[in-house]
Amino acid sequence: MTTNVIGKPLPRVDGRAKVTGAARYAADFNQGGQAHAVIVGATVGLGRVTGIETGPVEKMPGVVAVITHRNAPRLPYAPHKSYIDPATGERLHVLQDDHVRFYGQPVAIVVADTLDQAERAAAALRISYAAERPLVDPADPKAQPVVPEAGKQPDARLPADTARGSADSALADAPVKVDEIYEIARENHNPMEPHATVAAWNGNRLTLWSKSQFVVNEQAEIAAVFGLPPENVQVICPFIGGAFGTSLRTWPHVTLAAIAARQVGRPVKLVLTRKQMFFMTGHRPRTLQRMALGATADGKLTSIVHEGTGETSRYEEFMEALTSVTSFLYSTPNVRTRYRLLPLDIGTPNHMRGPGEASGVFALECAVDELSYKLGIDPIDLRRRNEPAIDEGENKPFSSRSLMKCHDLAAERFGWSRRVPEPRSMRDGRLLVGMGVASASYPAFHAPANARARLLPDGTAEVEVAASDMGPGTYTSMTQIAAETLGLPVERVRFSLGRSDYPPAPSHGGSWTMASVGSAIRAACLAVQQEAAKRPQDGRPIEATASAQRDPDVAARFSMHSFGAVFAEVAVDPDVGTIRLRRAMGAYGIGRVVNPRLARSQCIGGMIGGMGMALMERTVLDPRDGRPVNAHMADYLLPVNLDIPQLEAHFVEETDPHVNALGVKGLGEIALVGMAPAIANAVFHATGKRVRSLPIRIEDVLTV
Structure with a gap:
């Protein structure tokens, strides 16, 4: 049966969830017993931290921890670079030394029982610096151009x-x-949804409910930072409230949320303020x-x-x-x-x-x-x-x-x-x-992508990919591709994304999601149809995983x-x-x-x-x-x-x-x-x- 849904102006399949509040964004994944973290940023643009008066703040109501470079764990920061990261240089190692490289760089994190308590304590933290005048204007004669490596x-x-x-x-x-x-x-990008991460440890396994346009890369990055096997890190992000590129990289606040959660032995929620997004997230x-x-x-x-x-x-x-x-x-x-x-x-x-x-x-x-x-x-x-x-x-x-x-x-x-x-x-x-x-x-553009398709005994289908949807309608368009390929009505196809344990997909940016992920979904749906043709209908789900990439000869x-x-x-x-x-x-x-x-x-x-x-x-x-x-x-x-x-x-x-x-x-x-x-x-x-x-x-x- 052919449904001919590709090319149709269908309404968003996730529209009802968004307008009724059922759609859950990163900061909505509250955990039992969670604490709240607030980042303290440097108030100088260049220099060193010379003193932090943590004692008075640690005695404030509800404060659980004040974490600085002096008591933060020494993290391995194993090498990791995705194509989304700069090829030359090394990412910021947060709270690993006393250097201040730019205004607003995280120099401390305050954790408390409530957000109000954490905000009050963060505002009260006194930090002294040996400050230098930074160079921030490209038109300044002191700014010298270099050939990018x-x-x-x-x-x-x-x-x-x-x-x-x-x-x-x-x-x-x-x-x-x-x-x-x-x-x-x-x-600055200024999406409606601020950057947010909820971090929870279970032994040596970490779950992050985190705003991310690239969940499999966030998984790999945080695993490298903490020296964990990638399978010990799970990143979940079913919805993004706008991003425009700002959530492609894994910024230091994600590491800070994980540090805080491990330090206090509780889940921790960390949400950046609008002001912090002007200097912490590109x-x-x-x-x-x-x-x-x-x-x-x-x-x-x-x-x-x-x-x-x-x-x-x-x-x-x-x-x-x-x-x-x-x-x-x-x-x-x-x-x-x-x-x-x-x-x-x-x-x-x-x-x-x-x-x-x-x-x-x-x-x-x-x-x-x-x-x-x-x-x-x-x-x-x-x-x-x-x-x-x-x-x-x-x-x-x-x-x-x-x-x-x-x-x-x-x-x-x-x-x-x-x-x-x-x-x-x-x-x-x-x-x-x-x-x-x-x-x-x-x-x-086109990048290699993977997808999993599953035919259920009730005649519906499930499709899963570790992609993201920051607003262009990924849920809807991918459902259309799956429905047309499988010959099913749209309402009988359930498409899921935003989990790092789904088949890996490229970043949700660069205008390649439809080409890359859509092609992988098509391939997975064709594969599961072939699998179904081989097997008798015995009441069990039929599943297939497939990948898609551009023919390198054609690309050349x-x-x-x-x-x-x-x-x-x-x-x-x-x-x-x-x-x-x-x-x-x-x-x-x-x-x-x-x-x-x-x-x-x-x-x-x-x-x-x-x-x-x-x-x-x-x-x-x-x-x-x-x-x-x-x-x-x-x-x-x-x-x-x-x-x-x-x-x-x-x-x-x-x-x-x-x-x-x-x-x-x-x-x-x-x-x-x-x-x-x-x-x-x-x-x-x-x-x-x-x-x-x-x-x-x-x-x-x-x-x-």
Whole structure:
């Protein structure tokens, strides 16, 4: 029987659990007799701890323990690196010495019977420091760029330097050129659900109810930290209240919760405050980029030079794909990219939705827009004139590429033809109106994944994978794949995720969950059908486990990416400089769409994130101590309901038989990638002022 549920806009199968409160997040897994832990962070940005007055705090009501580097267990911190961790450097060894490497670094943890008691005791703990002035500003002349070690390798996924042709000489000879610096502020993820861990020991076995986008890696990381066999650590995370990359790594608070639970002999709950999430769980790194384009008078690109620099901590080298899109998005014989890191006295940055691509595409797409005005060529037409036939960076064909189809579809629906090209030429009453456009791209990643399928005697099926769901609808889309493969109605399939003892899956990030986990579920469902065909129906469950991965020969032959086009309209008040996004539209080529309702929801979420990147989000550090001065929701601005206008997402018809058996590409990341440059380009069209730093502020557009 065929159910034909793939491609249907089904509502979320977990929707009722979420709206009724039945869905349990990490902090909801309260344990009998649990204590509460509160982290005390360093109030200096660099130096050493010289004294901790624990005595008075230990006598406060309800306090069970005060744990510092002086009495914390010496942990083995065995080597462990996932692909999600920086390849170079060593993760923070929490409470293992007196060094302070960044503001807010955990220097103590207070455990008490109640949260109120723990918070009061943590506030009362007195710590003294031998402080030094940290270096926290990438623009400081003392900040010296370094070549990332991982980027030096011949087969580096993110090479530090790439070149084809003679980009610099071609740029010098180009009749028309753009050569500018673009800057993006540090951003913090700020998901609705804070990071939380409940830790409980049973002898030498540890259970963690923990917010994680990568439960099998959290299992492996904590096992390495404590010197345990991985099977002695169980990580449980059935629901995530937003993450955007901040929960990909296993941050020190998880280790602290486990330390505290073992030290006091009770389960311990630890929930980070909103403020602590500004310095303990990563951030989008502040970046500085030089983007130079050379072109002929008729708009053919002759050269691209892209030089990017991103901040990192001194103890790890965080790399992201800042320059990766530049080599293939447009056709040109001469391209040179350079990627450098600036080690600073900060916590290690982390992947944030659209990591690298979102930042790099901002510089590239703004520069293309600038070039279009210099040439007097429509921005879409300029992109069409430079549409490549193949991936010129890797010299191989695209598995599928629908960039210009995306531009055509969105341009028609958006009404691009009504745009008057000259800046400051469109008005709505006294408001200046501008339209902007940008391209978007993100790799169609695929990682090996495993799944287990089980047919029960009552005609229902169970499917299990150690994946995560931070909000895009994983429960629903995977249920659809299983139901269609098994030929069952959706309501007769139960999909489970979020346990490290399920078949292992890759991280829930990088826009590869549908491709990777979905393909594994398909394989497991086919395998259990084959198993059922071999066995008589004797009333026992039938089970099969299978894995899926991309054919390496196919991966070597094709360049695989999603593509998109984003259009934005803004209104700018010329008297006070306020900028309001009035509408935005994206069109995307992502292969097969499993659930259009979920896909559009992902796109809208990504667009809102890009809106925040363009107009609002900026974490500011005090140069004296590295303290985030706006580590709260009053001064760290995010788009709220009143800010969000009409947003539309459309999908072009695209069949890609090469990416995976399902024909799907990733969507979650690309929906953010092109939004910020589209808005920035719209602001220029409205005002005639080119702003090359994000976020764009009132003072950037006011006429001096």
